Amino acid sequence: MRVILLKDVKGQGKKGDVIDVSDSYARNYLIKGGYAEQATAVKINDIAQKKAAADFHKAEELKAAKALAAELKGKTFSIKVKAGSGGRLFGSVTGADVSAALGEAGYSVDKKKIVLSSPLREAGSYDIELKLFEGVSAKITVRVEAIAQ
Numbered sequence: 001m002r003v004i005l006l007k008d009v010k011g012q013g014k015k016g017d018v019i020d021v022s023d024s025y026a027r028n029y030l031i032k033g034g035y036a037e038q039a040t041a042v043k044i045n046d047i048a049q050k051k052a053a054a055d056f057h058k059a060e061e062l063k064a065a066k067a068l069a070a071e072l073k074g075k076t077f078s079i080k081v082k083a084g085s086g087g088r089l090f091g092s093v094t095g096a097d098v099s100a101a102l103g104e105a106g107y108s109v110d111k112k113k114i115v116l117s118s119p120l121r122e123a124g125s126y127d128i129e130l131k132l133f134e135g136v137s138a139k140i141t142v143r144v145e146a147i148a149q
Contacts, residue, residue: 001026002039004047009035016047065133068107072130076141077101083123083146092119093144098128101142120144 001023008014009030012021018039021030030036037043079101083089095114102109115129123146130138 003030003036004039004043005030005036007035016051018044018047062133062136065136068109069130069132069136069138072102072107072109072138072140074139074141075105076125076143077105078143078145080145080147081123083148089121089123089144089146092121093142094119098142 002018002020003026005013005015005017005019012030013019026036026038031038077098079093079097081089081091081093081097095111095116098114098116099109099111109130109132113131115131120126120142123144125141125143128140128142130140132138
């Protein structure tokens with residue numbers, strides 16, 4: 001019997017896969033447990049259309065990420081932070097602060113895509129990597145400027 005998996009099933013496949021299994025296994029375990037539904041031509045066609053649409057959207061996101069990476073590559077952004085003597089900051093500069101600085105410059109980058117090994121605690125210039133999409137990254141420079149109290 002051909003079934004469409006509704007959930008990941010260990011040893012059988014992932015959600016959305018169309019697999020062939022014995023009739024009794026399909027009826028008594030997969031369908032009854034809500035792990036699968038019987039495959040019909042309409043349902044198989046529907047899954048193919050959804051997969052094609054998802055692939056198209058992923059390709060569009062990849063293209064947009066590559067364009068953004070090319071635009072951001074090598075740019076420098078400044079962040080002004082209150083600091084004490086010696087350039088030591090009150091607090092630290094995090095990915096959210098870098099994301100806000102990018103937003104002010106007109107670039108929309110989520111804070112989760114900014115790779116910082118640790119928060120920036122001193123004034124200076126730092127090279128930061130942005131992981132914009134799977135396999136697409138860009139390096140930018142962030143200059144942390146201290147504002148004296």
